[in-house]
Amino acid sequence: MAIPTLFLVSLIVFGLQKLLPGDPLLTMAGEERDPAVIEFLREKYRLNDPFYMQYLYWVRDVLTGDFGNSLRTGVPVSTLIAQKLPVTIQLAVMAMIFALLIGIPTGIMSAVKKGKAPDYAANAIALSGVSIPNFWLGIILIMVVSVQWRLLPASGYVPLTEDPIQSLRTMLMPSFVLATALGAYLMRHTRSAMLGVLSSDYIRTAKAKGLMPRVVVLKHALRNALMPIVTLTTLLFGELLAGAVLTEQVFTIPGFGKLIVDAVFTRDYAVVQGVVLCTAVGFIFMNLLADILYILINPRLRHPQ
Amino acid sequence: MNQSALAEASRTVESSSETVLSVEDFTLSFSESAKTNLIEGVSFHVERGKTLCIVGESGCGKSVTSLALMGLLASPPARIRRGTAMFGGKDLFALSEREKADLRGNDIAMIFQEPMTSLNPAFTVGHQIAEGIMRHRHMSKAEARAETLKMLQMVRIPAPESRLDAYPHQLSGGMRQRVMIAMALANRPKLLIADEPTTALDVTIQAQILKLIRQIQEETGTAMILITHDLGVVAEVADHVAVMYAGHIVEQGPVDEIFNDPQHPYTIGLFGSIPTLGRRQGKLATIKGAVPPLELMPKGCRFSPRCPFADQRCRDEVPPSPQLGPDHTAACWYAPLEQKLGARQ
Numbered sequence: 001m002a003i004p005t006l007f008l009v010s011l012i013v014f015g016l017q018k019l020l021p022g023d024p025l026l027t028m029a030g031e032e033r034d035p036a037v038i039e040f041l042r043e044k045y046r047l048n049d050p051f052y053m054q055y056l057y058w059v060r061d062v063l064t065g066d067f068g069n070s071l072r073t074g075v076p077v078s079t080l081i082a083q084k085l086p087v088t089i090q091l092a093v094m095a096m097i098f099a100l101l102i103g104i105p106t107g108i109m110s111a112v113k114k115g116k117a118p119d120y121a122a123n124a125i126a127l128s129g130v131s132i133p134n135f136w137l138g139i140i141l142i143m144v145v146s147v148q149w150r151l152l153p154a155s156g157y158v159p160l161t162e163d164p165i166q167s168l169r170t171m172l173m174p175s176f177v178l179a180t181a182l183g184a185y186l187m188r189h190t191r192s193a194m195l196g197v198l199s200s201d202y203i204r205t206a207k208a209k210g211l212m213p214r215v216v217v218l219k220h221a222l223r224n225a226l227m228p229i230v231t232l233t234t235l236l237f238g239e240l241l242a243g244a245v246l247t248e249q250v251f252t253i254p255g256f257g258k259l260i261v262d263a264v265f266t267r268d269y270a271v272v273q274g275v276v277l278c279t280a281v282g283f284i285f286m287n288l289l290a291d292i293l294y295i296l297i298n299p300r301l302r303h304p305q
Numbered sequence: 306m307n308q309s310a311l312a313e314a315s316r317t318v319e320s321s322s323e324t325v326l327s328v329e330d331f332t333l334s335f336s337e338s339a340k341t342n343l344i345e346g347v348s349f350h351v352e353r354g355k356t357l358c359i360v361g362e363s364g365c366g367k368s369v370t371s372l373a374l375m376g377l378l379a380s381p382p383a384r385i386r387r388g389t390a391m392f393g394g395k396d397l398f399a400l401s402e403r404e405k406a407d408l409r410g411n412d413i414a415m416i417f418q419e420p421m422t423s424l425n426p427a428f429t430v431g432h433q434i435a436e437g438i439m440r441h442r443h444m445s446k447a448e449a450r451a452e453t454l455k456m457l458q459m460v461r462i463p464a465p466e467s468r469l470d471a472y473p474h475q476l477s478g479g480m481r482q483r484v485m486i487a488m489a490l491a492n493r494p495k496l497l498i499a500d501e502p503t504t505a506l507d508v509t510i511q512a513q514i515l516k517l518i519r520q521i522q523e524e525t526g527t528a529m530i531l532i533t534h535d536l537g538v539v540a541e542v543a544d545h546v547a548v549m550y551a552g553h554i555v556e557q558g559p560v561d562e563i564f565n566d567p568q569h570p571y572t573i574g575l576f577g578s579i580p581t582l583g584r585r586q587g588k589l590a591t592i593k594g595a596v597p598p599l600e601l602m603p604k605g606c607r608f609s610p611r612c613p614f615a616d617q618r619c620r621d622e623v624p625p626s627p628q629l630g631p632d633h634t635a636a637c638w639y640a641p642l643e644q645k646l647g648a649r650q
Contacts (some may be wrong), residue, residue: 039520090333180467201417201419201422201423201424202422202423202424202425202426204377204417204423205423205424205425205433205488205517207406207409208375208410208415208417208423208489209379209409209410209436209437209440209442209488210406210408210409210410210411210437210440211406211410211436211437212439213406220425220427220428223425223427223428224425224426224427239509242455268511268589269456297427298426298427299427299429299474300426300472300474301425303472303475304475
């Protein structure tokens with residue numbers, strides 16, 4: 001399933017670029033726009049070849065790790081990706097951990113205490129989590145935590161390998177900002193999945209065995225409520241890999257989001273292609289991971305009847 | 306009398322007919338404000354090694370009664386208003402949640418109606434049985450597994466070793482109900498509550514499961530409450546029968562008396578047998594009408610709107626439950642029917 005999807009994605013990524021209006025060569029050729037220069041550049045980048053040939057060249061290069069060079073700066077796209085990818089992955093992982101830590105426990109509590117005060121409180125917080133715009137929360141956090149309290153750095157990025165503590169400190173606020181909405185989605189899904197499971201017959205059986213409420217909820221119920229949670233988590237993580245433009249902008253983090261937006265505005269085809277393809281591969285990988293997790297969670301998929 | 310003689314005496318009394326569970330005046334409602342209680346003044350008892358069948362149509366409160374005994378009713382909305390359920394010197398209705406959980410699956414166990422959905426699809430059946438054993442008997446994993454294997458043999462599951470690691474979806478409905486029975490009996494409960502254990506199964510499997518339950522009961526001496534609406538099942542396994550109608554026990558007694566000499570008009574209607582009452586003969590084969598909703602329940606006898614013998618007193622006053630024989634009572638103003646109705650006509 002993953003392979004044909006990958007092929008289709010690569011075709012679309014490549015094709016869309018060709019359909020976009022605007023000519024990067026006009027940008028590259030500079031003020032003078034000598035037709036000879038433009039023609040030379042066209043030949044150099046094989047822009048005169050038929051579409052499918054351009055695609056095949058591109059696929060061959062990609063498979064050997066060569067995404068071409070940025071049309072604007074000449075820097076290899078692979079270098080750009082290698083620079084930005086760790087940033088985006090770190091941000092995504094930290095945001096996801098936050099979201100899971102917030103979303104799943106509150107979702108479980110909300111389902112167990114359905115119709116009572118904790119449920120209403122959790123739902124109200126979830127609603128605000130979804131409603132508050134990321135950039136606004138980010139700015140407020142910078143103002144309060146960084147400017148007033150001087151607890152965390154306001155912006156920038158320190159690689160994990162350079163100074164792990166400082167790296168985690170700089171990423172703390174942006175990942176928390178990203179996690180608010182994600183945590184709220186996860187909470188709502190966990191709640192509804194748990195509610196469905198908690199009213200099922202086997203939960204009554206578990207209680208009839210005299211199991212403690214904690215075991216009934218966290219073992220017997222949660223295990224069965226995990227499928228939709230896994231689905232949502234992997235999808236959200238896939239989205240995070242595409243970068244988070246607004247959050248990156250607010251905290252000036254050099255991630256994928258900023259890279260692709262800049263590339264689109266300057267019609268830097270090669271960069272856009274590389275980044276989009278990279279994101280798509282990440283997304284497909286997350287789907288694959290979800291399928292593997294399903295099989296681990298649900299024995300019915302492991303042992304067909 | 307010295308201490309040991311006293312103990313000796315009490316032991317003899319106990320062994321002759323040992324009451325395992327005694328429910329008195331159990332009354333339950335599903336809302337604070339309801340004027341009429343869903344279950345009103347239910348009393349019965351079960352003896353060691355004996356089976357009490359609670360029969361009645363759906364909605365009469367038989368399942369709610371069993372869930373209340375297990376402490377599995379969500380409260381709110383359910384609220385026990387009055388009554389006691391004495392079990393091993395303790396009142397089940399007065400226990401804390403923790404004490405109830407310690408009893409459940411240990412001294413009191415339950416088998417449910419729906420074997421297809423009563424097992425957790427995510428865990429092996431061996432694990433699900435062993436889990437209950439480890440919870441109450443502080444065994445190691447290996448010991449619990451060995452014990453689980455014994456239980457699977459006890460419920461006559463073929464190739465039990467290979468079933469230990471099977472998931473519920475790999476077993477048929479009958480096999481799953483056997484697993485449920487093994488799970489319920491794993492800690493040798495003093496009382497087993499079976500809520501329609503065969504209703505969801507094929508007829509041939511029903512007979513097998515009933516036979517199995519009976520055999521195991523003989524082997525272990527467990528007292529059993531079997532809830533059913535199937536009179537064939539009652540005839541098969543019951544020692545005593547309690548007939549429930551709209552939250553009341555209308556009649557209870559030894560199984561042959563209930564079958565051969567029913568005294569409450571509802572029991573008579575339910576069993577489709579007719580008392581020798583001359584002109585009214587034949588009219589009772591079906592019970593006319595339907596159970597009224599709780600808010601329209603009459604003040605007196607709850608069966609009065611459908612009863613061919615009912616008069617004004619039946620509608621206004623709750624009938625007494627006269628003793629009609631050893632352990633045989635019927636909650637009817639006209640019980641025993643032959644004498645009193647015969648006199649009226």
